[in-house]
Amino acid sequence: MALCWRLDRLDGVTLGFTAHDRDLPIDGVLYSSRPGMLPSAISQSDGFDVDTLDLDGALTDDAIAEADLAAGRWDGANLTLFAADWNDPSAPTLAIARGELGDVTIRDGAFTVELRGAAALLERPVVERTSPDCRAELGDKRCRVDLAPRTRIARVTEAEGMVLTLDASEPSANAYGFGRLRWLGGGNAGLGAAIALSAGATLTLRDPPFASPEPGVLVELTEGCDRLLATCRSRFANAANFRGEPYLPGNDLLARYGTGG
Structure with a gap:
């Protein structure tokens, strides 16, 4: 079995990498043996702890370039880590982890990137705070404006x-x-x-x-x-x-003093 990584950037670019010593064609994507990405220890549980792991790799001109990392082309990219049969790439694969790329560190011609698992979504707020401004994004499913x-x-x-x-x-x-x-x-x-x-x-x-x-x-x-x-x-x-509360009284109402007539 060989470890493989599929990276889907937000701009539509998809790249594949493998820890095997030769390239592997899997589901229409060629998984390159360069730049030799290696994962940290992987731990999974059935609890609610946030599962994260680190990926290390070398910077190359034709795969992951330092300029692209610095420009933010890899920010928020989706990553899928799985194991494949290198002797039969068409065989079913074994999913190991998936999530989005987090913090990236570049040093001495190599990079380390954090993978944030699906459990990291539990850290986000569940209930929105009230605000006089609209909390929807223009054109999203709550706003509904046709862009x-x-x-x-x-x-x-x-x-x-x-x-x-x-x-x-x-x-x-x-x-x-x-x-x-x-x-x-x-x-x-x-x-x-x-x-x-x-x-x-x-x-x-x-x-x-x-x-x-x-x-x-x-x-x-x-x-x-x-x-x-x-x-x-x-x-x-x-x-x-409109997803806001423009007429909801704020904290300034508590600071007002009554005026005598």
Whole structure:
């Protein structure tokens, strides 16, 4: 039996690796014997403890590159660890663990990454806190706004730090503020970025891009929302799906003093 890893990145790239001394074709994916990934001790239980393990491997130019790890291309990637019969790769496999990639450490040409198992989901809050702002994400199943007509392709004509100039103006004032940008080419291809605000044909990102954008590169732009009820009602006509409590009294009510008449 040979240990195998299947990695599914959020940008749609799928890679396979194996601890065997030669490549193995399994279910349409070629599991490479490089960069020689090795797992830490694996322990599983039937309790509610969070199951985690570490994976060690070497950085290579054609598989897992340091630049891709630093750019965040592997953040949140899904990983499946299983055992396969190296003599008969078409035989059924034995599942061992699965989860998503967590913290990544790079040192001396090698990397160590943490695998967070499904039990790690138990650490997340079960009940949402009240808030005056909407807690849904624009376009998700709770918001229900159709993002298809609010997503556009544009070309970057000029870039200076976090400010981008496009070849097309926004459809309305600050339409892309609080929205998302996805790079479709260049050194940032596949990466996403949060948009702080937009004005005409100019965008301001929340963080600098990983690589300096080249003029002419294409980007995908998705409109955003400031999560206020007034915006939800006037711009999206979606007040019925607003997921917040704008009129709920806050702690400041307790600090008020009565006034004499």
